[in-house]
Amino acid sequence: MNLAPIPHNDHLFVRRLKQVGELLxxxxxxxxxxxxxxxxxxxxxxxxxxxxxxxxxxxGQVVMPHDAEGExxxxxxxxxxKACPNGSISILTTKNIADKRVLGRFVYRLSSCxxxxxCIEACPFDAIHMGHQVDNVEAASYERAAxxxxxxxREGR
Amino acid sequence: MNxxxxxxAPAPEHRLPPGFALHASGADGSQEYFLNMGPxxxxxxxxxxxxxxxxxxTVVEVVPHLGFIHRAIEKMGxxxxxxxxxxxxxxxxxxxxxxxxxxxxxxIEKAMGIxxxxxxxxxxVMVSELQRIQSHLLWWGAxxxxxxxxxxxxxxxxxxxxxxxxxxxxxxxxxxxxxFRPGGSNADVPENFIPRVLEIVEEMKFxxxxxxxxxxxxxxxxxxxxxxxxxxxxxAISYGCSGPVARASGVNFDVRRHAPxxxxxxxxxxxxxxQNGDCYDRYRVRMEEMRQSVRILExxxxxFPEGPHRAKEKPVxxxxxxxxxxxxxxxxxxxxxxxxxxxxxxxxxxxxxSPNLSxxxxxxxxxxxxxxxxxxxxxxxxxxxxxxxxx
Numbered sequence: 001m002n003l004a005p006i007p008h009n010d011h012l013f014v015r016r017l018k019q020v021g022e023l024l025x026x027x028x029x030x031x032x033x034x035x036x037x038x039x040x041x042x043x044x045x046x047x048x049x050x051x052x053x054x055x056x057x058x059x060g061q062v063v064m065p066h067d068a069e070g071e072x073x074x075x076x077x078x079x080x081x082k083a084c085p086n087g088s089i090s091i092l093t094t095k096n097i098a099d100k101r102v103l104g105r106f107v108y109r110l111s112s113c114x115x116x117x118x119c120i121e122a123c124p125f126d127a128i129h130m131g132h133q134v135d136n137v138e139a140a141s142y143e144r145a146a147x148x149x150x151x152x153x154r155e156g157r
Numbered sequence: 158m159n160x161x162x163x164x165x166a167p168a169p170e171h172r173l174p175p176g177f178a179l180h181a182s183g184a185d186g187s188q189e190y191f192l193n194m195g196p197x198x199x200x201x202x203x204x205x206x207x208x209x210x211x212x213x214x215t216v217v218e219v220v221p222h223l224g225f226i227h228r229a230i231e232k233m234g235x236x237x238x239x240x241x242x243x244x245x246x247x248x249x250x251x252x253x254x255x256x257x258x259x260x261x262x263x264x265i266e267k268a269m270g271i272x273x274x275x276x277x278x279x280x281x282v283m284v285s286e287l288q289r290i291q292s293h294l295l296w297w298g299a300x301x302x303x304x305x306x307x308x309x310x311x312x313x314x315x316x317x318x319x320x321x322x323x324x325x326x327x328x329x330x331x332x333x334x335x336x337f338r339p340g341g342s343n344a345d346v347p348e349n350f351i352p353r354v355l356e357i358v359e360e361m362k363f364x365x366x367x368x369x370x371x372x373x374x375x376x377x378x379x380x381x382x383x384x385x386x387x388x389x390x391x392x393a394i395s396y397g398c399s400g401p402v403a404r405a406s407g408v409n410f411d412v413r414r415h416a417p418x419x420x421x422x423x424x425x426x427x428x429x430x431x432q433n434g435d436c437y438d439r440y441r442v443r444m445e446e447m448r449q450s451v452r453i454l455e456x457x458x459x460x461f462p463e464g465p466h467r468a469k470e471k472p473v474x475x476x477x478x479x480x481x482x483x484x485x486x487x488x489x490x491x492x493x494x495x496x497x498x499x500x501x502x503x504x505x506x507x508x509x510x511s512p513n514l515s516x517x518x519x520x521x522x523x524x525x526x527x528x529x530x531x532x533x534x535x536x537x538x539x540x541x542x543x544x545x546x547x548x
Contacts, residue, residue: 001427003441006383019376026371030308041315057344059329085241116244116335121343130329 052134059115060136062089062108064128064151072152073127076103083122088113094155104155110139111147176220177210189217192529196225200303200533203543207520207532214528219521223514227547234507239265239474239496240338242507247333249511250545252292253487255284255324257509258337260494263418263483265339268476268498276464277341278420283354283457284327284336285419285485286450290361291320292488293447296540300440301372303537304381309372316364323353339474341467354458361451365444373444382436386523386535389434397515400490402539405442406434412486424453439538475502489513489540513545 010018033039045052054060066072076093087109094104106128120130128151130136141147174191192209195201204225210218230249234242239261246261247254259281266273273281294317301309321331326347328336336342372378388398393406403410411428413421429445431438476498484493490512497506516539524532 001445002430002432003438003445005432006437022374022376026375029367029370041318055326055329057327057329057347058325083241085237085244114244114333115330116333117329117343118241118244118335132329 049134054132054134054137056132058130058132058137059117060131060133061110061113061115061139061149062119062128062151063131063136064106066153070153072103073125074103074106074152075125075127076101077124079122079124080119080128083118085116085118086112086114089119103152106151108149108151109147110149111144173210174208174220176208176222177218188212194532196222200536201543202299202536202541205517205541205543205546207536209524209529209532211529214530216524216527216529216532219524219532221517221520223543223546225547226544228544230548231507231509234504236503238502239476239504242504243338244333244335246509247335248544249509249548250487250489250492250513250542251332252295252542253288253489253492254332254334255288255336256485256487257492258335259285259419260483260485260487260492260509262337262339263485264481264494264496265474265476267483268479268481268496269339269471269474271340271468271471273341273419273468274465275462276345277466277468279457279461280342280346280466281337281419282421282424283454283461284324284342286453286457287320287323287354287357289488290447290450291317291324293443293450294320296443296488297368297372300537303533304378306372306377309368312368312371316360319357319360323350323357326353338467338470340470341465343467345466351458351461354454358451358454358458361447365447365451369444373441378440379437381530381534382440382538384433385436385527385531386538387433387435388519388523392519392522393434396518398490398519399512399515400486400488401439401442401446402490402516404429405431405438407432410491412484412491416484418483418485421453424456426450426453436534436538439540443540473502475500476504484510487512489542489545490516509548511545511548513541513543517541517546 064072064074076091078091081089081091090107091103092105092107093101096102115130117130120128139147189210189212192211193206194209195206196204201207206222206225208220208222209216228248230245233245243258243261246257249257265271294313298310298313301313324334325331327350328334328344388406390407393403393408398406398408399410407430409428409430412418414428426449429442429449431442476496478498478500480495480497482493482495484491491510492512493510495508495510496504499505520535520539523535
C-alpha cells in the first residue's frame with residue numbers, strides 16, 4: 001500500500017493559510033487537555049505510596065511467604081538455584097535435629113537478579129513468589145551488602 | 158614507522174580521526190572541525206556516540222562509534238540454557254522485547270518440532286502487535302521531543318502507559334517481559350484481556366487522530382523532515398535496512414507478509430510504503446503501521462479462541478545437533494535468530510541479526526551535506542535502539 005502523495009501545488013498564500021490552520025488544530029488538542037482535566041492521568045508517586053497497588057503478576061523482588069507459625073514451603077531442593085540464569089540464588093542446606101537435610105539459608109542476591117521469573121516457574125512447592133508490594137519494588141540502597149538477602153526468617157527451618 | 162616527524166607521515170591537515178575517509182575540501186575559507194555528539198546526548202537515545210565532521214553548521218561526514226553498552230549477550234547465551242537465554246533477548250531491543258522472545262522461541266520450536274496451540278498463537282500475534290504500537294508510540298513522543306516539541310513526548314508516553322499497564326497485568330513487567338516460552342507463553346492471559354485490548358483499540362483510533370492533529374501536518378514538522386535525509390530504494394537494500402526505514406524508501410518487505418510466521422497469514426493488513434525515503438515518509442509509514450496493527454488486533458480479538466495457551470512443557474529443552482534460523486518483524490525491522498546446537502543443553506553458538514545496526518549504517522550518507530539539526534531528525538526517524546546494536 002503506497003502512502004498518499006503530498007500535494008505541493010498550492011499557491012503560497014493558500015499554503016501559509018493552511019499552515020496556520022494546522023498550528024491552530026494542534027493547539028486545539030493541547031488546550032483541550034487544559035480545560036478538561038478529567039483526561040489527565042498523572043499519579044504523584046511518593047505521595048500516593050500508601051495506596052499504591054501492583055498487579056498480582058507483578059515481578060518485584062523474590063519473597064518467601066511464611067505462615068503464622070513461621071514455616072515456609074521450601075524443601076531445599078535447589079531447583080530454583082539451577083534455574084537461575086545468573087547465580088542470584090544460593091541454597092545453603094543444614095541438618096535438623098532428626099538428621100534430615102533442610103534449608104539453612106536461602107541467599108538471594110537482589111543486586112544481580114534480573115527478575116526473570118524462572119525460579120518461581122521452577123519451584124514445585126510454591127515456596128517463593130515475586131513480590132508485588134511497594135516494599136518489593138523500592139530496592140534502592142546505599143550499600144551493595146544491603147542487597148544480599150536471606151529470605152527464610154529462621155535458620156534450619 | 159609513521160611518527161609525526163618522519164618524512165613519510167601525511168601532512169597534519171590530512172590526519173583524520175579513525176573512520177573518516179574524505180580529504181579536506183580545501184575550499185577557500187572552509188574551516189572544518191569535529192564534534193562529539195553523544196554518548197550523553199538527548200537525541201542519541203542511549204549511549205551512541207556520533208563523531209561529526211562539520212563545516213560551519215553543515216555536516217561533512219558522520220562516523221558512529223558503537224560499543225558503549227556492549228554486554229556480550231551472544232557470548233553469555235553460550236553458557237545458559239535455551240530458556241535462560243530468553244530473558245537476555247529482552248535486553249537487546251527493549252522496546253520489542255516480546256517480539257525478540259518470540260524469535261528465539263520460534264527457532265527452538267522449529268528445532269524440536271514443538272507445536273503451539275491455537276490460543277497460544279493468538280496471544281503471540283496480539284501481544285506482538287500491542288508491542289509494536291507501544292514502541293511506535295514511544296518513538297512518536299521521542300520524535301516530537303527531538304524536534305523540540307516536548308508536548309508530544311508527554312502525549313506519546315501517556316498513551317503508551319495504557320499498553321504498558323496491560324503488559325504489567327499480563328506478565329508482571331513493563332519493559333523486560335520474558336513472557337513467551339517454547340510452545341506458547343508462560344501464563345495464560347488474564348480474564349479481562351480481550352475487553353482491555355478492545356478498549357485500547359478504540360482509544361488508539363482517537364489517539365492517532367489526535368497525534369495527526371498535533372504533529373503530522375504541523376508546518377514545523379514538515380519543514381524539518383520533508384526532503385531531509387532521503388534514502389533511495391537501492392541504497393536501502395544494499396545497506397540491508399529493514400522495517401519502517403526500508404519501507405519508507407519503497408522496499409516492499411515485511412516479514413509478517415512475505416515470510417509469514419505464527420498466524421499472520423490469517424489476518425488482513427496492509428504494508429505501508431513510502432516513495433521518497435525521507436524523514437517525513439518514515440514518519441508517515443510508522444503512523445500508518447500503528448493503524449494496521451490496530452486492524453490486526455481487532456481481527457484477532459474478534460476470533461480469540463478458548464483452549465490451552467501452551468503446548469505441554471518439556472522438562473528440558475535439548476535441541477538436536479544442527480543449525481536453526483527464525484526471523485520475526487520487530488517494531489524496527491527483521492530480527493533473526495540463528496542457533497547452532499551440538500545436541501547439548503546449551504547452544505553452541507547463538508547469533509542475533511538485529512535490525513538496528515543495518516538501519517544505522519546509512520546515516521553517514523543521509524546526513525552528509527545537511528545541517529546538524531537535520532542529523533537529529535534523521536537519527537530520530539531511524540528510531541535506533543542502541544543496546545540492540547551493541548548487544
